[in-house]
Amino acid sequence: DTAVSQTPKYLVTQMGNDKSIKCEQNLGHDTMYWYKQDSKKFLKIMFSYNNKELIINETVPNRFSPKSPDKAHLNLHINSLELGDSAVYFCASSLASGATYEQYFGPGTRLTVT
Amino acid sequence: GQQVMQIPQYQHVQEGEDFTTYCNSSTTLSNIQWYKQRPGGHPVFLIQLVKSGEVKKQKRLTFQFGEAKKNSSLHITATQTTDVGTYFCAGRVDYKLSFGAGTTVTVRA
Numbered sequence: 001d002t003a004v005s006q007t008p009k010y011l012v013t014q015m016g017n018d019k020s021i022k023c024e025q026n027l028g029h030d031t032m033y034w035y036k037q038d039s040k041k042f043l044k045i046m047f048s049y050n051n052k053e054l055i056i057n058e059t060v061p062n063r064f065s066p067k068s069p070d071k072a073h074l075n076l077h078i079n080s081l082e083l084g085d086s087a088v089y090f091c092a093s094s095l096a097s098g099a100t101y102e103q104y105f106g107p108g109t110r111l112t113v114t
Numbered sequence: 115g116q117q118v119m120q121i122p123q124y125q126h127v128q129e130g131e132d133f134t135t136y137c138n139s140s141t142t143l144s145n146i147q148w149y150k151q152r153p154g155g156h157p158v159f160l161i162q163l164v165k166s167g168e169v170k171k172q173k174r175l176t177f178q179f180g181e182a183k184k185n186s187s188l189h190i191t192a193t194q195t196t197d198v199g200t201y202f203c204a205g206r207v208d209y210k211l212s213f214g215a216g217t218t219v220t221v222r223a
Contacts, residue, residue, distance in 0.1 A: 041200055041218065042213070043202065100164075107155075
């Protein structure tokens with residue numbers, strides 16, 4: 001039983017396209033996150049939702065728009081994809097917000113923009 | 115900018131040897147977490163430290179939180195090939211986890 005799942009696992013697309021990544025957690029957690037991991041493995045938080053409410057919105061281009069239909073789901077839509085968007089995107093969840101709880105990461109979505 | 119620094123960036127270890135990776139912050143941290151990411155995998159939580167001077171052990175892994183709560187270390191004894199991966203520390207900064215750049219460990223058999 002996968003705790004945090006993401007689809008798709010791989011995404012190859014051309015510059016200018018729009019794409020979405022979906023995430024679901026079955027842990028009953030209140031808080032979900034999107035992280036971007038670049039080629040140097042640096043993990044940077046992009047967004048966080050607590051019970052469907054956006055609580056962290058880092059300096060991310062507004063081409064990136066998260067959406068949380070319910071507390072078990074967090075999706076990421078990216079408009080007008082650019083070469084620099086190529087990275088691995090991880091969804092994660094934790095029991096609650098505040099960075100005091102362990103985070104459970106999904107398997108990641110490797111996005112390649114050509 | 116990056117608020118949690120981690121060194122070294124790479125660690126090449128002979129199987130059976132020990133090594134340590136270090137995590138430093140310019141500000142006092144309320145807690146520090148450690149994660150391990152295997153090649154091609156996702157970060158997996160290892161442990162959380164919250165008390166000044168705290169030491170926790172998990173088999174061959176020893177985690178420490180500094181007295182001033184500004185630094186932490188992970189020491190692995192008798193390294194095995196299963197220890198290969200990237201180890202991240204993460205500290206709570208402004209109510210969110212700030213990850214260090216990671217130490218990528220390779221093991222020579």
